[in-house]
Amino acid sequence: MQQLESLSLEQQMPLVKNNAILVIGGAEDKVHGREILYTFFQRAGGQAAHIGIIPCASRDPVAIGARYQQIFEEMGAQAIEVMDIRERDQSEDPAWKTSLEQCSGVFMTGGDQVRLCGLLADTPLVEFLRQRAQIGELTLAGTSAGAAVMGHHMIAGGGSGESPNRSLVDMATGLGILPNVIVDQHFHNRNRMGRLMSAIATQPDRIGIGIDEDTCALFQSDEAFQVIGKGTVTVIDPSQVTHTNEPDVEATQPISIHGLRVHVLIHGDSYDLRHSRVIPATT
Template structure:
């Protein structure tokens, strides 16, 4: 089995504090500064790249990052530009903003910038992402779907950036009531772990396949590997999903999870 994680990831559930203590973004900044005091902000997900970049530039400079640059790629030609590839290789850390995760993968997928991102990630560059940038981290990502009773109603999934394998990530989780669609997502492939990350909350994932929770809210892990019954293969449009034997963990800041053993780690055990 391929390794689930090959580098350092900070996956943020969106709406992280940018004005107060900025606990999550400060963690990102302090982690990046251990190697090289520079940050590359990838704004591909948003259609307001300059506005979004300016916000993160201001925050990260206030948090002590010496150089903050932008990778404003909105078409595949730019994603194959050698100048942009060089920016990826020169960055101390990389940060994906929110927006639409399908923009990230449809514009960057299969390009030279995508290859460079995969390369630096394997070599240890810290990669962080918030909201859409969080969903895009996994090998399979949710790109749309109703957040209500789990039923066959048009959940959309697509290949992600594949920084982390055998999981599917949902963001703005508790705030937007997304437990139903995460249950439906893991029902389609019970070996895939579902990870729902609340706003102003993040998971910090290391190369050993362990993560710990930081921020102010919770992370929900849905494990359907050992379900005893599912009706997903018999559903017609609008039918309600039935899953028996799902394991659900709700983790608070300071606790963590072993992705390989599929076991939670209580505070103090990391």
């Protein structure tokens, strides 16, 4: 990571096969430049890609699966499989392991993150997917709900536009792909700063990542990410917090957090989670 400051954006994040996890804030461009989706496609192997689409967060998995299938077909993917899982026992079918072994990229769509985890969490399918993603054997992307499930702790729901308080956020267990982060999506678009701060106040050993729409945090390891897209990624770092009243107040009372660090990153900026530092984009 120390070399990043002297490298260009292309050198920092070369478009190579595999070894990437894309955490997308939702509403990514599907029509015009398709920058984020095309980055996923290239990372998954380009025209040689074998892509699996997991649409089960959606209430209409057939339609959303078909939409992404069409997009990746237009890009030229060699093979695409929509993994249409409607019931939890389906995700325990050992045949999915065979499907995942063939995939160079897997894309989890938006919808309801609670539904997604309810169908996939602690199943052989997601265990195998997590293992392959973490060791860089495939490229994994999740958008909106598919992004929210990336951490061990997940924001399952809540409000927006309020000052931090425990009642503002509902927490649950995610899929643990990137266990050290808590992700919130559609971030500034839906005024979720207070919600993510509330989540971090209850889990001060994690890093909060708030991702705007049509914006992506691209991880090449679990220790650093780079921003791609039109919006911002907000990092909430509690490592230097000196005081919080979170354990002592009622659920609806405001939370005080002293020493909380907040960074706002744009396209090309990187963040080193291990050393808690921002690496600006090279101009």
